[in-house]
Amino acid sequence: MTTPLLQVTDLQFAWPGQPVLLDIPAFSVQAGERLFLKGPSGSGKTTLLGLLGGVHQPQQGSITLLGQSLRQLSSLRRDRFRADHTGYLFQQFNLLPYLSVLDNVTLPCRFSALRRERALRQQPTLDTAAEHLLRELGLSDATLHQRSAGALSIGQQQRVAAARALIGSPELVIADEPTSALDADSRDAFLKLLFEECEQMGSSLLFVSHDTSLATRFDRALSLAGLNRASQPEIL
Ligand SMILES: Nc1ncnc2c1ncn2[C@@H]1O[C@H](COP(=O)(O)OP(=O)(O)OP(=O)(O)O)[C@@H](O)[C@H]1O
Numbered sequence: 001m002t003t004p005l006l007q008v009t010d011l012q013f014a015w016p017g018q019p020v021l022l023d024i025p026a027f028s029v030q031a032g033e034r035l036f037l038k039g040p041s042g043s044g045k046t047t048l049l050g051l052l053g054g055v056h057q058p059q060q061g062s063i064t065l066l067g068q069s070l071r072q073l074s075s076l077r078r079d080r081f082r083a084d085h086t087g088y089l090f091q092q093f094n095l096l097p098y099l100s101v102l103d104n105v106t107l108p109c110r111f112s113a114l115r116r117e118r119a120l121r122q123q124p125t126l127d128t129a130a131e132h133l134l135r136e137l138g139l140s141d142a143t144l145h146q147r148s149a150g151a152l153s154i155g156q157q158q159r160v161a162a163a164r165a166l167i168g169s170p171e172l173v174i175a176d177e178p179t180s181a182l183d184a185d186s187r188d189a190f191l192k193l194l195f196e197e198c199e200q201m202g203s204s205l206l207f208v209s210h211d212t213s214l215a216t217r218f219d220r221a222l223s224l225a226g227l228n229r230a231s232q233p234e235i236l
Pocket of ligand 1 (some may be wrong): 015016021039040041042043044045046047210216
């Protein structure tokens with residue numbers, strides 16, 4: 001059996017002063033897999049993604065990415081490891097609105113020498129790497145690339161956020177409800193592009209959403225409730 005890209009074992013997490021939110025005996029993502037994780041609002045999806053990226057620390061259990069236990073890294077090395085191997089696509093995109101589109105897309109390469117190096121293996125400069133990705137994701141108008149990210153439409157910002165998550169081919173792309181602000185047609189088109197890019201880069205995709213209609217498009221679909229043994233009080 002091949003070693004999973006990401007492996008969670010006996011994880012427990014509670015926010016300070018709150019009951020245990022997540023109690024997950026086992027969860028894994030395989031290399032190159034497209035995994036859909038569903039769960040209602042408030043069930044702990046975003047918290048789990050923060051744990052997987054090493055942003056939060058579990059009270060118990062282990063999270064191993066590419067054979068490296070996150071717990072064994074100092075917080076500085078954990079941040080670097082996350083920047084090297086994980087691309088994040090957030091629900092609210094989290095672009096820096098005053099920076100240009102290109103500067104937003106190339107941002108991960110400032111924090112990760114590995115992603116910078118990988119991007120420069122394909123393209124002569126980081127800007128051309130960003131432009132290439134933006135074109136692949138349907139943002140081909142070069143005048144848009146120089147504009148402040150905050151001046152773009154929601155659909156355009158989402159593509160910029162996707163390019164930022166993908167630049168430098170991280171092994172794992174984590175997407176937290178990235179299509180919730182889109183209509184059905186834009187959502188379908190965006191998913192198709194995201195899948196194509198992840199496949200080209202050999203990245204695994206962990207896609208979290210409460211929109212269960214998307215689940216059949218993925219290699220595997222899991223429900224957080226099915227993974228999590230912690231009791232869930234009032235979730236919507
Ligand atoms: N920084 C925090 N401090 C304390 N509690 C938090 C924090 N972030 C989230 N929580 C709590 O953890 C629970 C799960 O929140 P989380 O955002 O992980 O759920 P979610 O499934 O991603 O929800 P949604 O689909 O609405 O984004 C909620 O009860 C929330 O109030």
